[in-house]
Amino acid sequence: xxxxxxxxxxxxxxxxxxxxxxxxxxxxxxxxxxxxxxxxxxxxxxxxxxxxxxxxxxxxxxxxxxxxxxxxxxxxxxxxxxxxxxxxxxxxxxxxxxxxxxxxxxxxxxxxxxxxxxxxxxxxxxxxxxxxxxxxxxxxxxxxxxxxxxxxxxxxxxxxxxxxxxxxxxxxxxxxxxxxxxxxxxxxxxxxxxxxxxxxxxxxxxxxxxxxxxxxxxxxxxxxxxxxxxxxxxxxxxxxxxxxxxxxxxxxxxxxxxxxxxxxxxxxxxxxxxxxxxxxxxxxxxxxxxxxxxxxxxxxxxxxxxxxxxxxxxxxxxxxxxxxxxxxxxxxxxxxxxxxxxxxxxxxxxxxxxxxxxxxxxxxxxxxxxxxxxxxxxxxxxxxxxxxxxxxxxxxxxxxxxxxx
Numbered sequence: 001x002x003x004x005x006x007x008x009x010x011x012x013x014x015x016x017x018x019x020x021x022x023x024x025x026x027x028x029x030x031x032x033x034x035x036x037x038x039x040x041x042x043x044x045x046x047x048x049x050x051x052x053x054x055x056x057x058x059x060x061x062x063x064x065x066x067x068x069x070x071x072x073x074x075x076x077x078x079x080x081x082x083x084x085x086x087x088x089x090x091x092x093x094x095x096x097x098x099x100x101x102x103x104x105x106x107x108x109x110x111x112x113x114x115x116x117x118x119x120x121x122x123x124x125x126x127x128x129x130x131x132x133x134x135x136x137x138x139x140x141x142x143x144x145x146x147x148x149x150x151x152x153x154x155x156x157x158x159x160x161x162x163x164x165x166x167x168x169x170x171x172x173x174x175x176x177x178x179x180x181x182x183x184x185x186x187x188x189x190x191x192x193x194x195x196x197x198x199x200x201x202x203x204x205x206x207x208x209x210x211x212x213x214x215x216x217x218x219x220x221x222x223x224x225x226x227x228x229x230x231x232x233x234x235x236x237x238x239x240x241x242x243x244x245x246x247x248x249x250x251x252x253x254x255x256x257x258x259x260x261x262x263x264x265x266x267x268x269x270x271x272x273x274x275x276x277x278x279x280x281x282x283x284x285x286x287x288x289x290x291x292x293x294x295x296x297x298x299x300x301x302x303x304x305x306x307x308x309x310x311x312x313x314x315x316x317x318x319x320x321x322x323x324x325x326x327x328x329x330x331x332x333x334x335x336x337x338x339x340x341x342x343x344x345x346x347x348x349x350x351x352x353x354x355x356x357x358x359x360x361x362x363x364x365x366x367x368x369x370x371x372x373x374x375x376x377x378x379x380x381x382x383x384x385x386x387x388x389x390x391x392x393x394x395x396x397x398x399x400x401x402x403x404x405x
Contacts (some may be wrong), residue, residue, distance in 0.1 A: 008170045015174025017202065052129040057176035059133025064172040065165045085221040088312065092217030095210050102207030104200075133176075200248040201259070208238040224311040228321065235270030239263040284324045284333065286340035289354060297337050298373035305336045306358070308365040311344040315384040316364045326387035332394050336368075368394075 212234035219226050243263010249255040286307060287293070297304050309316045323329055343351050343363060354360075358367060358375075368379040379393050 011171040012174035015171040053180045055126045056129040056133040057180045059130040060176050061172035065169040088221035092214045095214035099207045099210035232270040232273035239266030289341040301371045303336045304369040306367040307340045308363050310363050313363045318384045
């Protein structure tokens with residue numbers, strides 16, 4: 001349960017950090033202008049601003065949540081883009097081009113005229129503030145485009161509208177937190193630190209993340225079995241660059257020390273992942289899927305486990321690295337004939353036929369056939385299943401007792 005919460009904490013922190021980029025930071029002043037920057041101290045006046053500030057942030061959240069849900073609905077698991085290595089490479093190229101903007105090759109800025117018009121609006125009601133938040137979300141999207149496009153690409157691979165909605169809702173809450181605070185206590189704007197080179201360093205941080213994502217998509221397209229090395233290498237090289245190579249903010253002694261500390265921690269995290277990397281991939285031997293051979297196995301009373309797999313599927317690699325290397329799982333599957341259906345190239349006729357025939361909705365999917373040749377429906381699994389749970393499924397549903405250690 002805890003590991004499912006961590007990504008959403010990351011989404012929130014991403015949204016919060018977006019406010020520190022040189023492009024978005026000036027929008028905080030616009031927000032205060034919308035609420036009226038009077039230096040009011042009465043608690044009643046501050047309380048009256050709270051509903052409007054909340055409405056403003058919800059307007060922003062509505063726009064980004066709709067983006068996330070749409071991306072998930074249009075990025076189904078078996079969408080053509082996921083099964084085409086050149087589309088994946090194109091996504092990597094897009095991430096790389098977006099990263100260039102974070103390194104100052106070009107700038108994405110809101111039109112100055114729009115900023116001026118927004119800053120002139122004051123005293124708007126709750127509905128007006130909601131619409132203003134919706135509008136700011138729309139107009140700010142190009143400004144924070146690189147991280148948003150990156151997250152859109154990731155959630156689209158989930159194929160879950162609910163997940164996409166929640167991911168972007170949480171991210172937009174992070175993005176909107178400073179707006180909510182300043183909307184309620186608009187006089188706090190005077191206490192914000194001025195722009196400086198430390199903001200440029202934050203932008204470089206986003207650039208490093210986008211470069212890592214570009215590498216992720218390139219590896220996914222051409223050498224998917226190397227995916228497990230992308231994160232540790234990105235952490236090590238990113239820590240070196242951000243902590244010790246990038247000069248932005250180095251003129252301030254305190255910030256320079258913070259950069260060093262950040263770099264050391266990130267490098268250590270990368271090294272820890274290298275140490276924990278699995279020494280081997282799936283010790284099981286899988287036969288390539290053959291419809292006639294499968295039918296023969298089922299007719300002869302031979303139990304079969306059928307694994308639907310794709311090179312671009314991260315949970316598939318996770319199964320290979322963690323579940324199918326477990327000694328207990330290996331022993332438990334000894335009575336079975338093991339066949340693997342490779343759906344990496346979904347447009348192949350045989351692949352489409354097998355997916356339709358067994359009503360497979362996602363990968364990895366494992367299907368068990370008993371001695372009677374029929375599927376043990378209660379044992380079908382979809383997605384990553386850890387070794388302990390996998391063994392429970394085998395023992396409870398397939399009728400085969402677990403081998404003794």
